[in-house]
Amino acid sequence: MKTEILTADASDIDRAAARLNRGELVAFPTETVYGLGGDARDDMAVARIFEAKARPQFNPLIVHVDSVQTAQRYVQWCDTADRLASAFWPGPLTLVLPLRPDAGLSALVTADLPTLAIRVPAHPVARALLTAFDGPVAAPSANPSGKISPTTAAHVIAGLSGRIAAVVDGGACNVGLESTIVGLSETPTLLRPGGLPLEALEAALGAPLALRGSDDPLSAPGQMTSHYAPGAPVRLNATDLRPGEKLLGFGKVEAAMNLSPSGDLTEAAANLFHHLHAMDTLNAKGIAVSPIPDHGLGRAINDRLRRAAAPRP
């Protein structure tokens, strides 16, 4: 894949929006860092984000929207959200709120959590793209997993050239730090310090924010115990079926459900959470899962499956 470099002109923004509409990945500038954007409603697009970054885990992503009104279509809004959004949106603040059941977003975006991280970015190019696309854009920072976040299009190209459809060059990001993340699904809590100072948040709230300790299990969303696990025991690397088990297949096997009959890891990632939920409704004694190759997206799939298979507390 050749990564197209687009300008911030209206015609190029339309090209970028068209690519997002086709499920392709487009990196774009926000005021914090460049984001790696994909249609948040499209399972395959979101799977491609994890693939392009080579993330070894499905941690949840931030969804970018054009306005408070749009945000309210995806999350359950509350007074505190209103207060923070009116003070700081558009801007470098992400709010974590309960996901609306009718949100229609890919389960991969939230890593199947019941909450959603959402923000309205301030960068004019991000805003133009969100307006042209007219939909929710999932976007982690546009760097390979484990590398520093990009603040120029050249950084994005250095890390992801050939792995994404396009990058919109909107110059350097002025904040240069990721957004500050505040959790509002329970007590208002600072989940990640970032481009918006804690003092500004507390001034707007008129109260101190709870801080999350680094040893708090919530600090690694990928590890959250609230993560969904199927009711039946899960057995991995199954090459046969034991009595009462049903098979969640991968590749050419006869199975109750198949993550990807053709053995495509991107398709398997896109199907993972749906299929786990669906397997749960089959009332099997156990869920056996075919071996999944442990490279590329297979690493994140296996990480998630190991959690589903881990002994329950």
Ligand code: TXA
């Ligand atoms: O400035 C930013 O926030 C940039 C730009 C592109 O918007 N994005 C960014 O995304 O930094 P990312 O994927 O690198 O970081 C997202 C963070 C992760 O630490 C993730 O765990 C957390 O947001 N997060 C996402 N959804 C969450 C949720 N439902 N609950 C708690 N944390 C969540």
Ligand code: MG
């Ligand atoms: Mg990042």
